[in-house]
Amino acid sequence: MDTQQTDRAAEWLARAQQEPGHAWHEWAETGVALLPLGRRFVAPRLAEALVHAAVGTRAPGAVSTCLEELLDGPVMQWAVPPRRAGDLCEPAAVDALVTLACTAARQAEQ
Structure with a gap:
């Protein structure tokens, strides 16, 4: 930049x-x-348990990789750096992750 x-x-x-x-x-x-x-801008925060349920692992490297792929953008908590100036996650990708996380968490409770 x-x-x-x-x-x-x-x-x-x-x-x-x-x-x-x-x-x-x-x-x-x-x-x-x-x-x-x-x-x-906004910065949604998801509980760690939801993120782990969504990606199916607790391993930090695997979580980072999975979140980067799911969100197609940077994830600050997991240190997925921006790929270019102005690089942000699409709201639809974040929504899909939240939906996946909630579904996985409900299934884990059953």
């Missing part, structure tokens, strides 16, 4: 804050900024 793309991405992320200058200040002071979800 070149400097211009990085600057555009940072500006987009900063605008997630009510006052984008606050994000810029946090980045300058600490290198990180807490950004609220819902305005620019």
Whole structure:
């Protein structure tokens, strides 16, 4: 990613804050900024048990590989890095994973 793309991405992320200058200040002071979800992006969180039920394993490497394939995008908790700038999971893929996880969890309970 070149400097211009990085600057555009940072500006987009900063605008997630009510006052984008606050994000810029946090980045300058600490290198990180807490950004609220819902305005620019969302980050669904699934319980570990649901993820393991959906992918059929608890092995971290296998979970990462499976999630990357199922979601066709990066998964932060499992450290599947973005493949390119702006790489995000499609909402339909996340929905399919949640459906798979819930179905697998119900079957495991029976």
